[in-house]
Structure formats: C-alpha cells, structure tokens
Amino acid sequence: SNKDRLYARRKACQPCARLPQTERVIGYSLFKQDATIARQGRSLQTAQDRFRLLGDTFSGVILGQFFISTIDPENAKALLSSQFADFDSGKKALFGPFLGDSMLTTDGALWKHSRSLVRPHLGRTQVEDLSNLEGCVQNFFACLPKDGSTVDVQHLFFRLTFDNVIQLLLNETVSTLSCQPGSNLHMVIKAFDSIGDLVNRRATLGPLLRFYCDTTMNDACKILHDFVDRIVEKAYRKRKKSSGSTPPVSFLDSMLDSTDDLVKVRYEVLGLLLAGRDTTAGTLSSLFYVLARRPDVWTKLQTEVHRLGGRKPTYSDIKGLKYLQQLIDETLRLYPPVPVLFRAANQTTTLPRGGGVDGKSPVLVPKGTVISCSTFSLQRRQDVYGPDAEEFLPERWNHLTAHWNFLPFSAGPKVCLGQTYAYVQMAYIVSRVVQHYERIEKRSDEPWMERWSITLMNASGTKVGMIPKKGTVPILNDHVRNGAQE
Numbered sequence: 454s455n456k457d458r459l460y461a462r463r464k465a466c467q468p469c470a471r472l473p474q475t476e477r478v479i480g481y482s483l484f485k486q487d488a489t490i491a492r493q494g495r496s497l498q499t500a501q502d503r504f505r506l507l508g509d510t511f512s513g514v515i516l517g518q519f520f521i522s523t524i525d526p527e528n529a530k531a532l533l534s535s536q537f538a539d540f541d542s543g544k545k546a547l548f549g550p551f552l553g554d555s556m557l558t559t560d561g562a563l564w565k566h567s568r569s570l571v572r573p574h575l576g577r578t579q580v581e582d583l584s585n586l587e588g589c590v591q592n593f594f595a596c597l598p599k600d601g602s603t604v605d606v607q608h609l610f611f612r613l614t615f616d617n618v619i620q621l622l623l624n625e626t627v628s629t630l631s632c633q634p635g636s637n638l639h640m641v642i643k644a645f646d647s648i649g650d651l652v653n654r655r656a657t658l659g660p661l662l663r664f665y666c667d668t669t670m671n672d673a674c675k676i677l678h679d680f681v682d683r684i685v686e687k688a689y690r691k692r693k694k695s696s697g698s699t700p701p702v703s704f705l706d707s708m709l710d711s712t713d714d715l716v717k718v719r720y721e722v723l724g725l726l727l728a729g730r731d732t733t734a735g736t737l738s739s740l741f742y743v744l745a746r747r748p749d750v751w752t753k754l755q756t757e758v759h760r761l762g763g764r765k766p767t768y769s770d771i772k773g774l775k776y777l778q779q780l781i782d783e784t785l786r787l788y789p790p791v792p793v794l795f796r797a798a799n800q801t802t803t804l805p806r807g808g809g810v811d812g813k814s815p816v817l818v819p820k821g822t823v824i825s826c827s828t829f830s831l832q833r834r835q836d837v838y839g840p841d842a843e844e845f846l847p848e849r850w851n852h853l854t855a856h857w858n859f860l861p862f863s864a865g866p867k868v869c870l871g872q873t874y875a876y877v878q879m880a881y882i883v884s885r886v887v888q889h890y891e892r893i894e895k896r897s898d899e900p901w902m903e904r905w906s907i908t909l910m911n912a913s914g915t916k917v918g919m920i921p922k923k924g925t926v927p928i929l930n931d932h933v934r935n936g937a938q939e
C-alpha cells in the first residue's frame with residue numbers, strides 16, 4: 454500500500470532477494486513444490502540451498518501468504534528480542550482444540566499471564582531434584598535387549614521423556630515404557646504421539662485451515678484432556694482439603710495454589726508436556742545416532758563420566774561434565790529439535806538487514822507477514838562455524854561464543870522455560886547409559902533424514918545395539934520390552 458511505501462522510504466528500506474516463483478500472486482506452485490519437498494523429508498535442506506542461492510534473507514508468497522525467511526543473526530535478534538512487540542507467535546490456530554489459551558498459543562497479555570503463572574514452578578528447586586529421573590532410566594534399561602540385539606532407542610526416548618515430564622509436572626509415576634497395548638495409558642501415549650503429525654497436517658493447509666474440521670484431532674484431544682483432567686482434579690481436591698497448609702510437592706500443586714481455573718491448568722500442563730517431551734527425546738535420539746557412529750566421542754565421554762566412579766550424578770556433578778555439555782550443544786547445533794522459529798508481524802515494521810544488493814539495508818515487513826528463522830541453517834553457517842560447519846565436533850565449543858548464531862532454545866522474552874531442566878535431564882540419562890553400557894553399536898546404514906512434525910527427529914529412528922557392561926543392567930523383562938515396542 455502507499456502507506457507502507459512511505460514507511461519503507463522513511464526507514465531507508467530496500468527490497469530483499471525474492472524467491473524465483475512462476476507466479477507471484479497466489480504462490481500455488483510453490484505450495485505444491487514445498488508439499489512434495491516436505492513429503493520427501495527435504496524441507497530443511499532445501500531452505501539451506503535457497504539461502505546459499507539467494508543470501509541470508511529472501512521473500513516469497515505461498516497460498517497468498519507473504520513471507521520472509523532469514524538466517525541473519527541481526528534479524529533474529531530483532532525478531533526475538535529487540536523488536537519483540539512487533540511480532541506474534543500466532544500458533545493458536547495450529548494447535549486448534551489441543552492447547553486452548555496457553556503459553557504456547559498466546560501472545561500479549563494472555564501470554565504474559567501464562568508465563569508468569571508457570572515460570573516460578575520451573576525454577577532451580579524443581580530442576581535440582583534428580584531423584585525421580587532414576588526410576589524412568591531404570592525402566593528404559595529394562596526395555597533394552599540384554600543380548601545387545603538391535604533396538605530403536607528413538608522410540609523409547611519418546612516414552613522415557615513423557616514419563617519424566619509427567620513426573621516433573623504432575624508428580625505422578627507413569628510408565629509408558631512398560632504399559633501394555635490396549636491399556637488406558639497406551640491409548641494416551643498413542644494419542645500424544647499422533648499430535649505432532651496432526652498439527653503438521655494443519656500447518657500445511659495455510660490459510661485453508663479455517664475451513665478444516667479434523668475429527669481425528671478432536672478424538673486425540675479428548676483422550677489427552679481426560680487424562681490430564683483426572684490428575685488435575687484429584688490434586689485439586691487434595692489441595693483444597695489441606696487448604697494450602699502443606700507445602701506444594703509438585704509443579705501442579707504450586708499452580709493450583711495460584712489459580713482455581715482447572716481448564717487453564719490443563720492447557721498449561723499439556724503445553725509443557727508437548728514443549729518438554731518431543732524436544733528432549735529428539736535431541737537424545739540424534740545424540741545416540743552420533744554416539745553409535747563415533748567411537749572417538751564415546752571414548753572421551755566415558756573418560757569424563759568415569760570420574761564419577763559409578764555413582765548417580767548430582768546436579769553439581771552434571772555442571773562439571775563439560776565434554777558432555779559440549780556434546781549436547783553440538784547435537785542441538787546440527788539437529789535442533791525446533792529447526793525453524795516462526796513469527797507473524799502484528800503491525801507494519803522493518804527488519805534491520807537483508808535489503809539492497811549487499812543485504813545490509815533494512816527490509817519492510819508489512820503487517821501480517823510471516824517470518825521464518827531457520828535455526829537449522831543459521832547454526833550451519835560457515836562464516837560463523839568455519840568450513841567444517843557440517844561436521845560434528847563437540848570440541849569446537851572450547852573456544853566458541855555463538856550468541857545470536859546459536860538459538861536451539863530461541864532467545865528473548867519467549868526463550869524456552871525448560872532449558873536448564875532439559876540439559877540436566879539429558880545429561881543425567883547419557884551419564885547413566887555410559888555407566889551401564891560398554892558401547893553403542895551402529896545397526897543401520899541409513900543416513901540421518903529429517904522428519905519434521907512439530908519438532909525434528911530422524912525419519913528412520915535410531916537403530917543401535919546397546920552392549921551392556923557385565924552385571925550393571927537389570928534382568929531383561931520380556932513383558933516390559935514387548936509393551937514398549939508397540
């Protein structure tokens with residue numbers, strides 16, 4: 454519009470590169486092309502090729518939606534932090550009936566309220582207590598074949614992290630690792646597993662989403678809402694009975710002390726479950742994919758973890774495991790579980806870079822523009838990480854401060870609330886595996902292939918042989934293992 458043009462002139466904006474498109478009004482052919490690319494599991498790689506071809510910032514149109522894609526760290530900083538108020542996450546429609554108004558789906562005052570409600574309950578006290586993790590880890594070990602035969606640990610990690618997050622949030626012990634097919638818990642975990650793909654399907658519909666009625670999504674939501682509601686109501690009754698005289702023992706208890714709105718609590722719990730489970734499971738799966746292929750990494754890790762002398766690591770032990778932290782960072786760099794951050798401009802604004810032939814001028818961002826920042830491509834930039842940017846080298850973190858070039862947990866006011874917990878949980882699990890297993894063997898030659906639903910994972914799973922040390926793992930329980938394979 455004329456108003457936008459005047460605004461652009463005032464802010465010295467220049468146009469950014471434009472994705473070559475056969476038709477630039479609706480962008481239907483790009484929609485079809487990108488849908489095929491997504492089916493083939495090549496979305497992230499294709500985006501990286503486009504950045505190589507067009508520069509760090511380019512624009513296009515898809516199904517009538519104007520978008521800007523960027524991997525310029527200055528733009529990332531503006532998007533996530535310095536111009537935070539200009540952009541919304543706009544995820545409400547995507548999650549549909551699953552999450553209602555929760556922290557993950559709202560912006561502005563509603564989001565602020567949710568964040569202030571949740572934040573105090575994910576503090577150091579909750580994170581430092583690792584006692585609950587051990588039970589889940591033992592269940593995980595019980596699912597691993599004792600004879601070292603092939604197992605897909607990716608599948609098991611999605612269960613392990615579900616059990617862990619339920620314990621953290623609700624103080625309930627569940628074992629989806631050992632639940633039997635047909636049981637209520639099995640239905641719950643299956644429904645939860647399906648959410649990623651269902652949300653993904655909604656995402657591909659773009660503006661057509663508003664005409665879409667998804668009964669499968671509604672069914673999955675019903676199962677999950679019922680599951681969480683039962684636990685929330687039970688805890689609420691107990692809490693009311695004690696009239697807050699006993700200190701809260703869980704995240705849920707403390708939330709119930711700050712609100713009586715049980716539907717709100719349900720949505721926040723489910724949001725955290727979603728934010729906390731798939732991300733951690735995806736990272737662990739990629740990390741084990743690497744461990745099975747890199748005996749040099751495994752040996753260095755063993756040397757570090759052996760300093761613990763076989764005892765369970767404490768919170769402060771974990772802080773001292775520097776190589777393990779670098780290993781996790783390198784996994785998050787090359788295989789970020791949230792590979793693209795999306796925002797939508799809630800007013801006409803600018804991004805500081807990407808305009809003009811040298812890409813150094815500001816770019817106009819009309820209201821409604823969708824901005825995507827690919828952390829996957831950003832974290833593989835050769836000008837930041839060097840010519841070996843695509844290689845897995847944990848040691849690079851000895852002398853690297855990446856800042857706006859490393860955003861696996863996002864940054865700014867919406868930075869991940871579970872970052873510390875995620876590190877601690879992953880480090881604990883990896884250390885315990887090192888203490889109990891001699892080595893991890895690669896059992897598949899398939900390359901790492903993107904499967905991107907809400908979060909990123911390896912399309913072919915993580916098929917490995919886990920070779921136990923003598924006398925350290927529990928006796929294999931066939932009953933447990935068969936349940937988990939379902």
Ligand code: HEM
Nearest residue numbers: 556728729732733736790791861862863867869870871875
């Ligand atoms: C490796 C593990 C994890 C990664 C890589 C990760 C990554 C992220 C990212 C990138 C965001 C921002 C998304 C956006 O702005 O669009 C986010 C938000 C969030 N994460 Fe995590 N996350 C992880 C684990 C967890 C865990 C374990 C929890 C909680 C138990 C958690 C809770 C949250 C919450 C509540 C938000 C929303 C914050 C807000 O909107 O204000 N995350 N996470």
